[in-house]
Amino acid sequence: MENLMSDQTGSKVLHWNMRLHIISGIARGLLYLHQDSRLRIIHRDLKTSNILLDSNMNPKISDFGLARVFGGDRVEANTIRVVGTHGYMPPEYAVYGSYSVKSDVFSFGVIVLEMLSGRKNREFFEEQHHHNLLGHAWRLWSEGRPLELMDSFMRDSVIISEVIRCIHIGLLCVQERPDDRPDMSSVVLMLNGERALPNPRQPGFYPHEVGSSTSKHELSSTNEISISLIEAR
Structure with missing residues (x-):
């Protein structure tokens, strides 16, 4: 899917109904x-390049090389080895190595905003600000x-x-705090118009919330590949 998102011809093909699908x-x-x-x-590395589209434009999540499997009631874990792709990792994982289902929710939210805008988070630049x-x-x-x-390519086809x-x-999916993000069952209901949407709070990595210049530098990287970082002792 990444090739379609990064190419103007592909972006024209993705009309609104297809993007929503x-x-x-x-x-x-x-x-x-x-x-x-x-x-x-x-999944821990959900991004546009890990979404495959079949001939009917049905998405398939791929590349589970960084995935973690939980049994029982376990819902979160911590690691000192942070792996993933800049631009899609949530702040609690990138900074503290804490991951859960809400980590994937954050990555999903990034993908949604990328599909709506036709622009990539890790390559985004706007002259009016530095967000x-x-x-x-x-x-x-x-x-x-x-x-x-x-x-702009989908303006004529939107609802x-x-x-x-x-x-x-x-x-809602990219909010700073994991507890503020909806789970995927709620997201599906929201997409279907079957659940009310609360007011969102500011997203992760919003400049006013970043605590240090080091964090700003690391989290604004435009590195295209998956990364592996060892936390400082």
Whole structure:
């Protein structure tokens, strides 16, 4: 899917109904991994390049090389070896090595905002400010201008209320605190219009919330590949 997102021709092919179809399919796939599978699976490296599309544009989550499997009631864990891709990792994982199903929810939210805007979080640049894509989306939302986030290539095919709902859901998924993010069962209901949407809080890595210049440098990397970091002792 990454090739379609990074190419203007591909972006033109992805009209609104198709993007919504892909977003909904990824959500259902994550719901299966987190809840409906016999064992709970946390992907830990969910990103556009790990979403494959079949001939009918149905999304398939791929590359489970970094995934972790939980049994029983276990829902979270910690590691000193942080692996994943900058731009998709949530703050609690990138900084503290803490991961859970809410880590995948954060990554899903990034993908949603990327699909709506046609722009990549780790490559995002806006002359008017220094925010990443998440911060840009939050700023537009806070100023009552959410539709300015929308990819110009799909403007003629959109249903405005659906776009705003998806932006809202994307922002809920990338909130700073894991406890504030919805689980995937709630996300699926929200996408179907079957659950009310609470007001989102500011996203992870929003500049005012980053505690140190080191964190800012590490978390704004444009590295395209998966990374492996060892926390300082």
